Amino acid sequence: xxxxxxxxxxxxxxxxxxxxxxxxxxxxxxxxxxxxxxxxxxxxxxxxxxxxxxxxxxxxxxxxxxxxxxxxxxxxxxxxxxxxxxxxxxxxxxxxxxxxxxxxxxxxxxxxxxxxxxxxxxxxxxxxxxxxxxxxxxxxxxxxxxxxxxxxxxxxxxxxxxxxxxxxxxxxxxxxxxxxxxxxxxxxx
Numbered sequence: 446x447x448x449x450x451x452x453x454x455x456x457x458x459x460x461x462x463x464x465x466x467x468x469x470x471x472x473x474x475x476x477x478x479x480x481x482x483x484x485x486x487x488x489x490x491x492x493x494x495x496x497x498x499x500x501x502x503x504x505x506x507x508x509x510x511x512x513x514x515x516x517x518x519x520x521x522x523x524x525x526x527x528x529x530x531x532x533x534x535x536x537x538x539x540x541x542x543x544x545x546x547x548x549x550x551x552x553x554x555x556x557x558x559x560x561x562x563x564x565x566x567x568x569x570x571x572x573x574x575x576x577x578x579x580x581x582x583x584x585x586x587x588x589x590x591x592x593x594x595x596x597x598x599x600x601x602x603x604x605x606x607x608x609x610x611x612x613x614x615x616x617x618x619x620x621x622x623x624x625x626x627x628x629x630x631x632x633x634x
Contacts, residue, residue: 447486450475503532509540510551516541517554524593534595565592565600573597574604 449455461471473479477488504512508530515521521529527537539545543553565573569590576586583601587594 446471447475447489451486451489503530504536504540504546506546506549509546509549512537512541513543513549513551513554517552522591522593524587524595528588534593565596570600570604574601577601 446455446460450457450460457471457475458468460475461468464471470479472491474483475489476491481488512521512526512530515526516523523538523541524534526541527534530537536545540549541554542556543549573586573590577583583598584594586592587597590597592600
């Protein structure tokens with residue numbers, strides 16, 4: 446495969462179709478991301494990311510740069526960017542934090558750069574729980590309140606657990622990690 450792709454005789458796409466596997470599987474073997482033990486012929490150097498044609502990609506260099514700027518400035522959350530560009534939150538997070546799209550020159554956001562609100566106030570939890578009980582989805586609640594879907598989910602999970610076992614603290618807000626800002630999380634005994 447490596448020899449034929451390198452010589453331009455066959456493309457990665459041709460190989461994928463003839464073998465009945467995905468493009469990614471063949472590309473990984475040709476470019477040495479998998480099958481590292483195969484030394485001859487050596488893996489090919491992949492084309493620069495900006496020269497690749499990804500027909501089904503929802504993000505591009507410009508979109509990723511905008512997402513990074515918005516989150517770094519605090520004008521938007523990762524969840525908001527994911528919804529705006531029609532991608533999953535993990536896809537947006539990885540692009541924004543620079544775990545993927547490394548060739549984009551816009552500086553990635555840091556984990557500490559929090560866009561939007563990341564803590565659900567304890568006083569809002571009864572209302573959110575009531576909406577969930579009435580049939581609203583986590584995403585609908587998140588969209589209406591400005592929190593991320595995952596923050597709403599985790600906050601309501603903790604709220605339900607606290608109702609069953611009694612409150613573990615009397616903080617005015619609960620963070621995404623499940624503890625009050627001054628507490629250290631501990632595993633149950």
